[in-house]
Amino acid sequence: MEQTIKKLENIFKIVKKEKGKRENLNILEVEKDSLHAVLSYLRDNESFKHLALVSCVDWIEDNKFQLSYILWSYQRRVNLIIKIFIDRDKPEFKTIMNLFPQAEVYEREIKELYGVNFEGNPTQDEEFVLEDWDQIPPMRRDFDTLKYSNEMFGDRDSEVKKTNIRKIISDYTDEWRRK
Amino acid sequence: MKEFKREDREVKLFVGPQHPGVTGNMSFEITLEGDTLTSVKTHVGYLHRAFEKLMERRLYIQNFPLVCRICVPESDTNEENYARALEELAGIEVPERAKWIRTLVLELSRLQMFIRWMGGIAGTMGLSTAPQWAIGDRDYILDLFEELTGGRIYHIYILPGGVRRDIPEGFEERVLKVMDYIEKKLPDYDDLIFENSVFKKRLIGLSKLDPAWVEEIGVTGPVARACGFPFDVRKEQPYEIYDKLDFDIITETGCDMYSMALVRRREIDLSINLIRQIIDKMPKGEVWTPLPNVLYWKIPAGETYVKTEATRGEFGYYVVTDGSDKPRRIHVRGVSTPHAYTLLERLVPGMNISDFSVTIVGLQTCPPEIER
Amino acid sequence: MKDNKYFLDDRPEKISYSEVWQKFFNWARAKSLWVVAYGTGCGSIEIPPMVTSRFDAERFGVSNVGTPRQADVLIISGYLAVKTLKRVIRVYEQMQSPKYVVGLGACTVNGGMYYDSYNTVNLVDQYVPIDVFVAGCMPRPEAILAGFAQLMKKIKEGRADGWKQYLDNLDKYRKNQEKVIKNWKIPNYNW
Numbered sequence: 001m002e003q004t005i006k007k008l009e010n011i012f013k014i015v016k017k018e019k020g021k022r023e024n025l026n027i028l029e030v031e032k033d034s035l036h037a038v039l040s041y042l043r044d045n046e047s048f049k050h051l052a053l054v055s056c057v058d059w060i061e062d063n064k065f066q067l068s069y070i071l072w073s074y075q076r077r078v079n080l081i082i083k084i085f086i087d088r089d090k091p092e093f094k095t096i097m098n099l100f101p102q103a104e105v106y107e108r109e110i111k112e113l114y115g116v117n118f119e120g121n122p123t124q125d126e127e128f129v130l131e132d133w134d135q136i137p138p139m140r141r142d143f144d145t146l147k148y149s150n151e152m153f154g155d156r157d158s159e160v161k162k163t164n165i166r167k168i169i170s171d172y173t174d175e176w177r178r179k
Numbered sequence: 180m181k182e183f184k185r186e187d188r189e190v191k192l193f194v195g196p197q198h199p200g201v202t203g204n205m206s207f208e209i210t211l212e213g214d215t216l217t218s219v220k221t222h223v224g225y226l227h228r229a230f231e232k233l234m235e236r237r238l239y240i241q242n243f244p245l246v247c248r249i250c251v252p253e254s255d256t257n258e259e260n261y262a263r264a265l266e267e268l269a270g271i272e273v274p275e276r277a278k279w280i281r282t283l284v285l286e287l288s289r290l291q292m293f294i295r296w297m298g299g300i301a302g303t304m305g306l307s308t309a310p311q312w313a314i315g316d317r318d319y320i321l322d323l324f325e326e327l328t329g330g331r332i333y334h335i336y337i338l339p340g341g342v343r344r345d346i347p348e349g350f351e352e353r354v355l356k357v358m359d360y361i362e363k364k365l366p367d368y369d370d371l372i373f374e375n376s377v378f379k380k381r382l383i384g385l386s387k388l389d390p391a392w393v394e395e396i397g398v399t400g401p402v403a404r405a406c407g408f409p410f411d412v413r414k415e416q417p418y419e420i421y422d423k424l425d426f427d428i429i430t431e432t433g434c435d436m437y438s439m440a441l442v443r444r445r446e447i448d449l450s451i452n453l454i455r456q457i458i459d460k461m462p463k464g465e466v467w468t469p470l471p472n473v474l475y476w477k478i479p480a481g482e483t484y485v486k487t488e489a490t491r492g493e494f495g496y497y498v499v500t501d502g503s504d505k506p507r508r509i510h511v512r513g514v515s516t517p518h519a520y521t522l523l524e525r526l527v528p529g530m531n532i533s534d535f536s537v538t539i540v541g542l543q544t545c546p547p548e549i550e551r
Numbered sequence: 552m553k554d555n556k557y558f559l560d561d562r563p564e565k566i567s568y569s570e571v572w573q574k575f576f577n578w579a580r581a582k583s584l585w586v587v588a589y590g591t592g593c594g595s596i597e598i599p600p601m602v603t604s605r606f607d608a609e610r611f612g613v614s615n616v617g618t619p620r621q622a623d624v625l626i627i628s629g630y631l632a633v634k635t636l637k638r639v640i641r642v643y644e645q646m647q648s649p650k651y652v653v654g655l656g657a658c659t660v661n662g663g664m665y666y667d668s669y670n671t672v673n674l675v676d677q678y679v680p681i682d683v684f685v686a687g688c689m690p691r692p693e694a695i696l697a698g699f700a701q702l703m704k705k706i707k708e709g710r711a712d713g714w715k716q717y718l719d720n721l722d723k724y725r726k727n728q729e730k731v732i733k734n735w736k737i738p739n740y741n742w
Binding site for chain 1: 223224227229231232233235236267268270394395396397410415416472474475481482483484486493495497499507508510512516517520521550
């Protein structure tokens with residue numbers, strides 16, 4: 001695996017190398033312009049043919065979205081996570097559908113839940129899991145799901161609510177945590 | 180004379196979510212020409228509970244009741260995956276015996292899922308005797324789970340650092356007894372389902388895949404193994420104690436629905452074999468490494484991707500932590516996502532409408548893991 | 552939607568019978584409850600064990616049927632996502648009166664563990680009238696059968712009148728439904 005990373009370093013610029021906690025897991029951060037080239041190089045020359053997942057992480061403190069592409073090589077039995085960072089204010093990136101067809105669905109999901117626009121994906125604007133959603137994309141960190149749920153769906157107006165059982169439980173757990 | 184265009188001959192039909200032929204709560208928009216399908220569009224989201232959002236709001240240990248509900252019929256895979264991800268990030272060692280018990284639970288869970296599937300596919304084709312048998316036989320395994328963990332479906336038995344408690348006295352004998360019973364029943368299932376001429380006639384050649392798609396789309400599990408690809412996470416990247424067990428990867432070469440069914444049928448034999456091996460070799464010892472106070476448990480920053488062989492294929496958890504007491508991001512790789520979208524879209528053109536629901540059950544799509 | 556001729560927009564009428572007939576009907580209705588096969592949530596995993604050989608709900612007259620037109624009971628098996636809620640309302644309104652609804656699981660009572668989720672409704676009985684709640688997550692087949700026994704008792708006593716209340720308070724229910732379902736594209740009443 002070290003040889004592959006060295007080869008990659010010779011061709012592309014690798015921003016950051018991390019060793020995973022496991023033996024066969026490596027995490028590489030690359031520049032976002034070179035991602036397509038890195039993925040197609042890994043797929044064609046280094047047998048990383050299986051794209052397991054495309055994921056997105058919201059780093060609201062740094063005002064960035066992290067896109068992770070998890071690859072697996074059947075021959076070498078190695079997991080590789082390629083990650084890039086994109087600007088949170090202008091969440092745009094290009095699709096990788098031409099390299100891995102199944103990325104279409106994952107990108108559609110990220111578009112809906114995080115609002116990242118994937119240029120070139122024909123189905124990304126269709127509704128995936130939500131219907132008639134009019135708030136900010138729900139998986140962003142600044143979306144308060146409890147507040148929305150209370151406003152939208154309410155709670156039962158009963159004795160249980162008057163005693164506010166949830167507050168009692170949370171007070172109790174806080175007390176326990178302080179010990 | 181009026182000329183008919185192709186669009187005029189096509190009928191759009193909505194299958195589901197309230198439809199007896201659809202597994203779970205999902206819907207399909209199919210286009211028909213006569214009784215031949217021309218295209219399909221999958222719609223999910225009817226079971227979206229926003230697990231990933233809720234998990235970011237809760238402590239690590241509070242997420243265990245949530246994760247087991249991600250794929251309802253096979254909850255242990257989720258628990259094991261999540262627990263293993265946390266162990267890896269926090270650097271917790273699991274005692275040897277706990278690993279063996281975990282594997283036993285995973286195999287029992289796999290076995291009950293395959294038996295349930297066997298009834299499901301036969302029921303979809305109109306063999307209504309098979310679900311009565313299969314779901315009745317599956318209940319013997321659920322009873323074992325109830326004895327071991329206290330719950331029939333949701334167990335919350337596997338926790339970081341081991342398992343919740345040791346297996347009760349005499350449990351091994353009862354497991355073996357159930358295995359003997361199921362093994363005795365399997366020839367009946369073969370006669371009823373897999374040797375049935377109607378079953379064979381309908382499934383042989385149905386939804387034939389091109390083996391090249393397997394690597395291209397990311398197909399895993401029995402669907403990939405039915406095309407001759409020996410992809411099995413239990414061998415590829417042995418987790419828990421699968422490297423100490425003696426087994427071979429099951430493959431078929433037919434690339435069609437009948438080969439997938441045969442792979443799953445042979446997986447039942449394999450599971451029974453593995454459960455016998457586990458009970459035979461299980462060591463004595465501790466089952467639990469004490470954790471720090473779980474309500475105040477912080478995991479150092481990092482990220483990992485762990486995976487398990489679920490009954491449907493590679494089931495993965497991508498966990499990102501940031502050093503606080505709550506996870507930053509948990510993304511679940513639902514196995515069925517490539518199956519229900521990209522693969523189904525390629526399989527469907529030219530298929531007869533009566534084979535459509537058989538295909539969905541045969542691919543073993545599980546909607547809650549697609550949308551979570 | 553008004554000028555769409557495919558839908559009948561009128562609301563259903565109520566027909567009242569004399570008390571003797573009413574009692575006879577209630578007795579007969581309690582003996583055969585057909586459940587529409589719609590697994591709306593994870594509670595549907597315990598429905599197959601309930602209707603197959605081990606727990607055998609058919610001895611109580613409870614059996615599965617594929618279409619809402621022939622069904623008497625709708626089981627809301629767990630949490631309802633907003634997207635499912637719309638379909639559940641359609642299925643419920645398509646069922647012929649008298650019709651009964653059973654809510655399975657803690658999440659139909661008050662949201663359960665999904666109380667803070669943005670996509671699941673917390674109080675299902677605000678949108679669809681529910682006759683019997685079965686608590687638990689998830690309820691065992693025995694618990695579901697006990698719920699059905701309770702429902703039969705209620706029907707025999709003439710207290711299972713959720714469908715009547717739904718017609719009486721249709722405006723109130725519609726207001727609640729339209730608050731959650733933002734794009735209301737279905738007719739006034741789904742026949």
